[in-house]
Amino acid sequence: MTAGTGEGRDARRWRAVADRQPIADEPFVYAVATTGIYCRPGCPSRTPNRENVVYFATPAAAEAAGYRPCRRCWPQGADPDDSQTVAVARACRRLETDEAEPALADLAADAGLSAAQFRAVFKDRTGLTPKGYARAVRGHRMRAALEEGATVTEATYAAGYSGSARAHADAPGVLGMTASAYRKGGAGEVIDHATADSALGRVLVAATARGLCGIALGDDDGALLATLWARFPKATLRADGPAAQAVLPVVLRVVADPRQNVAALPEVPLDLRGTAFQLRVWEELRRIPPGETRTYTEVAAAIGQPSATRAVANACGANPVAPVVPCHRVVRSDGGLGGYRWGLERKKALLREEEA
Structure with missing residues (x-):
């Protein structure tokens, strides 16, 4: 192969990557050196910088070079609409509607997998075990x-x-x-809270003995505290309690540099309270890498419910611990920012900081 031919082929491949249009007569995958991930053309992820892209004829070749398969476009042969994803969605419906909880063995048999295989697939798709x-x-x-x-x-x-x-x-x-x-509206529950100045104005953090349960951003401490009272009208709210003081420095670090949420998640236990659907959405948000965004539609597809775009947007709005759980990384399909509970200017600031 001449150099000119090679350069022409790479230009054609790059056009396929940039346009998200696979080449019918030339299957290939592309890897991104800065992320260590390989994808197939057509992947909905953000278009990488061309200088960071390398090409491989097969997924096996990409993996032999040390790259990991993308969990959004399944370049190693699986597809978001494959039988396993369909089986997981079917299992979710059974878990949500059956009067008695289906046994793991029954769910696995329905999917045509062993119990261990099904449990692994289910957790990969939803972020939770069937149990x-x-x-x-x-x-x-x-x-x-x-x-x-x-x-x-x-x-x-x-x-x-x-x-x-x-x-x-x-x-x-x-x-x-x-x-x-x-x-009784939280009667008997003790919730510590603390406020401080942050890069995005005043911040309130709330924590129980189990972990961080709330973050609020704004300009007025009284208004921030009111949001906590609204959630737990009969709880005992303890100002500057030890649980809140323990997590406050980490939250301030994440507000100043939202890329730090990856390090903060294992460092700070979370006391998240939501529906099964919300927990799945919030778990998926934690998988979005810093500096990248997903659309509400893409998040819906990632959790196996592609028609639930509006419900995903509502779950993002209900996220109680943004930006530690980074709902600011979810935008509209038309390129608009979408909503943000603490104001679009703060969402813009968080995204600008990550891009920088």
Whole structure:
């Protein structure tokens, strides 16, 4: 092959990458040296800088060179619409609608996989194990029943629990407190909070003994505290308590440099309280690398529910610990920023900082 021919082929490949249009008569994958990931042409990820791109004839060649497959375009042969993804979506519907929790073996058999294989595939697609997903679903049901005025016993059975022991054990994780305390608006719950100046104005952090449960950004401490009261109207809010003081420096670091959220996530335990769907969305947000963005549509597809774009946007808006869980990295398909609970100027500032 002459140099001219090679240069012409690379130019053709680059055009395919930039236009997201595979070449019908020349299958190949491309890798990005700065990320260590390889993709197939057509990948919805942000277009890389041309000087960082190298090409391989096969996925095996890319992996032999040390690159990892992209988890969005599945260049090694899987596809977001493959049978495993469909099976996971089907399992999610069963976990959400079946009166009794399906056994792992039954879900695996339906997918044509062993129990261990299915568990791994399910967690890869949703960020939760089947057991964890079922637990989150029951928590959502219990929360809804309690908010509608059900007694703890009524809510326990409405959620799908066969008895009170498991519900009692799960409640702190899925509700953030006991069921009786949740029913009373957080009565008995102690939530530490602290405020400070940050790169984006005043910041309030809230934490329980289990971990960081809230971040609020604004200009007025009273308004920030009001958002916490609204979430936990009967909880005991403790100013400058030790749990909040422990996480405040990390949160301030992330607000100043949102790229630090990757390091902060293992450093700071999170006490997230949401529906099963919200937890899946928030887990997916944590996978978006600093400096990159995803559209609401892409996040919906990544969690196996491509038609749930609006619900994804709502889950981003309900994210209680932005920017540690980086919902600012999700934008509209038309290039617009979309919404941000703490104001679009703050979203712009976070994205500018990451791009810098």
